[in-house]
Amino acid sequence: MPINSKKTVVPKGFLFSAVEAAVKKPGRKDLALIYSEHEAKMAGMFTTNSVKAAPVKLDMGLIRQGKGRAIIVNSGNANACTGRQGMKDAVEMCRLVANHMGINDDYVYVCSTGVIGTPMPMARIRPIIGDLVAKLGSASINDVAAAIMTTDTFSKIIVKKKRIGGRMITVTGICKGAGMIQPNMATMLSFVLTDAAIESKALGEALRQAVNRSFNRITIDGDMSTNDTVLIMANGAAGNEVIKKGSDEYEAFSGMLQRLTYELSELIVRDGEGATKFVEVEIKNARTEKEAEKGAFAIANSLLVKTAIYGNDANWGRLMAALGYSGIMLKEEKTDITINGLKVVKGGIATGVDVQANERLKEKKIKIIVDLHLGEGCVKVLTCDLTENYVQINAEYRT
Amino acid sequence: MPINSKKTVVPKGFLFSAVEAAVKKPGRKDLALIYSEHEAKMAGMFTTNSVKAAPVKLDMGLIRQGKGRAIIVNSGNANACTGRQGMKDAVEMCRLVANHMGINDDYVYVCSTGVIGTPMPMARIRPIIGDLVAKLGSASINDVAAAIMTTDTFSKIIVKKKRIGGRMITVTGICKGAGMIQPNMATMLSFVLTDAAIESKALGEALRQAVNRSFNRITIDGDMSTNDTVLIMANGAAGNEVIKKGSDEYEAFSGMLQRLTYELSELIVRDGEGATKFVEVEIKNARTEKEAEKGAFAIANSLLVKTAIYGNDANWGRLMAALGYSGIMLKEEKTDITINGLKVVKGGIATGVDVQANERLKEKKIKIIVDLHLGEGCVKVLTCDLTENYVQINAEYRT
Numbered sequence: 001m002p003i004n005s006k007k008t009v010v011p012k013g014f015l016f017s018a019v020e021a022a023v024k025k026p027g028r029k030d031l032a033l034i035y036s037e038h039e040a041k042m043a044g045m046f047t048t049n050s051v052k053a054a055p056v057k058l059d060m061g062l063i064r065q066g067k068g069r070a071i072i073v074n075s076g077n078a079n080a081c082t083g084r085q086g087m088k089d090a091v092e093m094c095r096l097v098a099n100h101m102g103i104n105d106d107y108v109y110v111c112s113t114g115v116i117g118t119p120m121p122m123a124r125i126r127p128i129i130g131d132l133v134a135k136l137g138s139a140s141i142n143d144v145a146a147a148i149m150t151t152d153t154f155s156k157i158i159v160k161k162k163r164i165g166g167r168m169i170t171v172t173g174i175c176k177g178a179g180m181i182q183p184n185m186a187t188m189l190s191f192v193l194t195d196a197a198i199e200s201k202a203l204g205e206a207l208r209q210a211v212n213r214s215f216n217r218i219t220i221d222g223d224m225s226t227n228d229t230v231l232i233m234a235n236g237a238a239g240n241e242v243i244k245k246g247s248d249e250y251e252a253f254s255g256m257l258q259r260l261t262y263e264l265s266e267l268i269v270r271d272g273e274g275a276t277k278f279v280e281v282e283i284k285n286a287r288t289e290k291e292a293e294k295g296a297f298a299i300a301n302s303l304l305v306k307t308a309i310y311g312n313d314a315n316w317g318r319l320m321a322a323l324g325y326s327g328i329m330l331k332e333e334k335t336d337i338t339i340n341g342l343k344v345v346k347g348g349i350a351t352g353v354d355v356q357a358n359e360r361l362k363e364k365k366i367k368i369i370v371d372l373h374l375g376e377g378c379v380k381v382l383t384c385d386l387t388e389n390y391v392q393i394n395a396e397y398r399t
Numbered sequence: 400m401p402i403n404s405k406k407t408v409v410p411k412g413f414l415f416s417a418v419e420a421a422v423k424k425p426g427r428k429d430l431a432l433i434y435s436e437h438e439a440k441m442a443g444m445f446t447t448n449s450v451k452a453a454p455v456k457l458d459m460g461l462i463r464q465g466k467g468r469a470i471i472v473n474s475g476n477a478n479a480c481t482g483r484q485g486m487k488d489a490v491e492m493c494r495l496v497a498n499h500m501g502i503n504d505d506y507v508y509v510c511s512t513g514v515i516g517t518p519m520p521m522a523r524i525r526p527i528i529g530d531l532v533a534k535l536g537s538a539s540i541n542d543v544a545a546a547i548m549t550t551d552t553f554s555k556i557i558v559k560k561k562r563i564g565g566r567m568i569t570v571t572g573i574c575k576g577a578g579m580i581q582p583n584m585a586t587m588l589s590f591v592l593t594d595a596a597i598e599s600k601a602l603g604e605a606l607r608q609a610v611n612r613s614f615n616r617i618t619i620d621g622d623m624s625t626n627d628t629v630l631i632m633a634n635g636a637a638g639n640e641v642i643k644k645g646s647d648e649y650e651a652f653s654g655m656l657q658r659l660t661y662e663l664s665e666l667i668v669r670d671g672e673g674a675t676k677f678v679e680v681e682i683k684n685a686r687t688e689k690e691a692e693k694g695a696f697a698i699a700n701s702l703l704v705k706t707a708i709y710g711n712d713a714n715w716g717r718l719m720a721a722l723g724y725s726g727i728m729l730k731e732e733k734t735d736i737t738i739n740g741l742k743v744v745k746g747g748i749a750t751g752v753d754v755q756a757n758e759r760l761k762e763k764k765i766k767i768i769v770d771l772h773l774g775e776g777c778v779k780v781l782t783c784d785l786t787e788n789y790v791q792i793n794a795e796y797r798t
Contacts, residue, residue, distance in 0.1 A: 048724075049720060049723040049724045050723045050724070050726075050729055051719045051720060051722065051723030051729065051731060052723075078716070080716060080719075080720075081715075081716055081719050081731065081744070081747060081748060081749070082748060082749075083731075083732070083746070083747055083748040085748075115714075115716065116714070116715075116716020116717070116719065116720065117714075117715060117716040117719070117744075117748070117749050118749065119749075226716075226719070226720050226723060303702075303789075303793065304793055307789075307790050307793035307794045308793065308794065310790065310794045311793070311794025311795050313794065313795075315514075315515070315516075316480075316515075316516060317477070317479060317480055317514065317515020317516040317625075318515070320450050320479075320480050320515065320516070320625070321448060321450060321479075321515065321625050323450065324448040324449045324450030324451075324625060325447075325448045325449075327449075330449055330450065332450060332480065332482075333482070345480070345516070347482070348480060348482055349480060349481060349482040349484075349516070350480070350481075350516045350517070350518075354516075386790060387790055388787035388790045388791065390702075390706075390790075391706050391709065391785060391786055391787045391789075391790060392787065394702070394703055394706035394707065394710070395706045395707065395709045395710025395712065396710050396712075
């Protein structure tokens with residue numbers, strides 16, 4: 001669950017800052033800086049939306065060097081669909097940080113989240129970057145996690161510690177995102193910081209594995225954003241021997257990272273816009289893992305399923321209908337469905353326990369298991385219910 | 400708009416009946432019969448959901464003969480996911496009608512709509528079929544249109560008349576559907592009746608063309624049902640020379656049928672569950688028609704787009720994001736977007752008229768045009784906004 005204490009453990013060698021730039025409106029810190037005292041190895045994953053925000057395009061180029069020192073991030077404006085000016089603004093944000101710090105432009109990454117299509121308010125951002133840099137060390141990672149929130153109702157931080165290669169390694173991850181969540185990584189920003197020493201290639205591989213089984217398997221509303229970004233920085237300050245791919249140390253690090261991103265992605269779903277319930281959809285024994293994933297997302301994205309869960313209605317026919325249109329192989333007479341431990345469908349037909357299942361749906365955590373009995377493809381997808389409140393939040397977002 | 404007058408024009412040679420079988424609960428007529436005094440040519444189109452209701456499976460077999468006399472239809476229960484018993488019940492419904500009428504079993508089609516996964520209440524349906532048949536002629540097509548409603552708020556009837564081949568031809572269509580609407584023809588039943596004389600093959604082809612550009616281009620919530628069915632009966636009672644494919648008469652008939660199904664599909668969208676606005680999404684100049692359709696459906700199904708329209712928020716960034724993840728070819732810098740006549744995006748960036756566009760969104764009919772400037776693919780898709788009321792309706796549907 002969310003950690004809001006000021007004492008959040010952070011890896012050695014990272015400093016933070018957060019200021020109010022009134023990007024969208026005044027009243028909160030909305031511009032933050034993450035800084036590694038030493039050059040860090042870096043890796044990243046980005047939205048697969050063909051409409052990409054300027055900062056995403058910029059970072060996708062920068063990340064090829066596999067290293068960096070700083071990330072500047074704002075909420076309130078996504079700097080997406082802002083044309084050539086948007087790219088100029090993203091570049092300027094990086095350059096201003098670099099100039100104030102006396103580091104190379106290429107060492108600064110930029111991320112933005114918020115409204116699409118509005119030019120960045122550079123007149124307010126530009127003059128405050130000196131202040132942002134000067135204040136490095138005065139803020140905690142909690143302040144950064146709070147500064148990047150948009151419709152989030154709580155800030156999201158997960159910490160993992162583990163002794164690897166004789167040294168205590170810390171990984172601290174923050175993320176934001178509560179709507180427009182769908183693979184891959186919709187309106188989601190996540191920054192993962194570690195003091196591990198690790199090879200660039202190993203870092204990238206570990207991040208890919210972790211993201212594909214966490215952030216890429218959650219959905220709130222099926223909409224994919226233009227800005228999704230996960231960046232990881234590993235500055236080596238723990239002093240461990242450099243972790244190489246294929247080693248036991250790599251496995252230990254990779255496992256820790258997977259648990260961390262999984263728990264972060266759980267926090268996003270728990271904070272799903274307007275959600276009252278946390279829903280895990282598991283497809284078992286599909287023909288392939290890919291089909292399992294397709295089926296699970298069809299259920300997890302079905303408005304009829306999500307509203308039925310909200311209404312405590314074990315309307316499993318909607319699950320069957322969603323599976324049916326997902327395009328995966330399905331044999332009705334082989335299909336079993338379980339809702340919170342209660343088998344509601346056996347061999348494609350009702351077991352007659354819908355009333356009891358309605359009761360189970362009153363729980364806050366819902367677990368749906370569909371066993372297709374066709375192969376060995378198994379996948380879990382996380383989602384939430386759909387409520388009037390989701391509609392309200394998204395009908396009024398810009399106003 | 401909906402026609403509720405008892406004087407709806409119907410083609411010659413059709414009789415109707417409707418009774419209360421209390422399929423789901425008592426209080427309304429929920430079982431209806433459509434009967435042609437003469438053998439009618441018939442054609443049909445059915446859901447592509449791989450989970451198909453028993454009546455759909457049965458009708459898909461029957462329709463191969465290309466003819467029939469009667470359609471029995473109930474609301475309140477979809478007879479889907481009901482296993483072998485469901486098929487037995489569907490067959491029995493047809494047989495009972497056939498027996499009471501003294502016609503061949505194969506001449507009776509059956510359609511069901513309502514809750515999935517609950518066995519048909521045959522104990523209530525079985526004894527009333529005699530009454531249903533006996534009352535043929537006592538009901539109007541309006542009574543049938545009312546009997547097939549589920550969450551519909553008004554009954555849906557369209558009539559077209561045209562002189563073809565020297566005779567006045569009448570086509571009367573009814574349909575139901577207000578949610579779970581997505582291609583192809585989700586939770587949608589439509590029955591189209593005509594007194595035209597037409598070849599079987601020509602009738603099937605005309606129906607396919609009409610449905611593909613009407614019912615298959617509307618979406619309320621992206622969910623596709625297990626029961627969608629469109630059946631057309633042409634009994635030849637108008638006495639025209641038999642219409643053959645490729646003739647001028649065929650073109651005239653086909654055009655009339657297309658207008659009729661398009662207007663029926665408009666009625667469904669106007670009655671979208673909880674909807675306050677009717678939305679037409681037009682994609683112009685996509686690389687291909689298929690890409691235009693994919694892009695239009697991505698926008699029409701986006702929860703973020705639909706809630707923004709509900710909230711009078713010209714948040715065109717959500718349109719761009721939806722196009723971006725639709726997977727179609729898109730060049731931001733070439734893309735123009737118009738909302739109710741106001742160009743909000745030119746060459747991928749804002750024109751600065753969002754405030755005026757918000758005003759335009761207060762109209763009840765919204766027309767979004769996206770010009771991709773890439774090719775010649777053009778498609779219109781009809782949808783509606785997403786409101787708290789949709790969530791309420793679908794959270795409480797079974798209770």
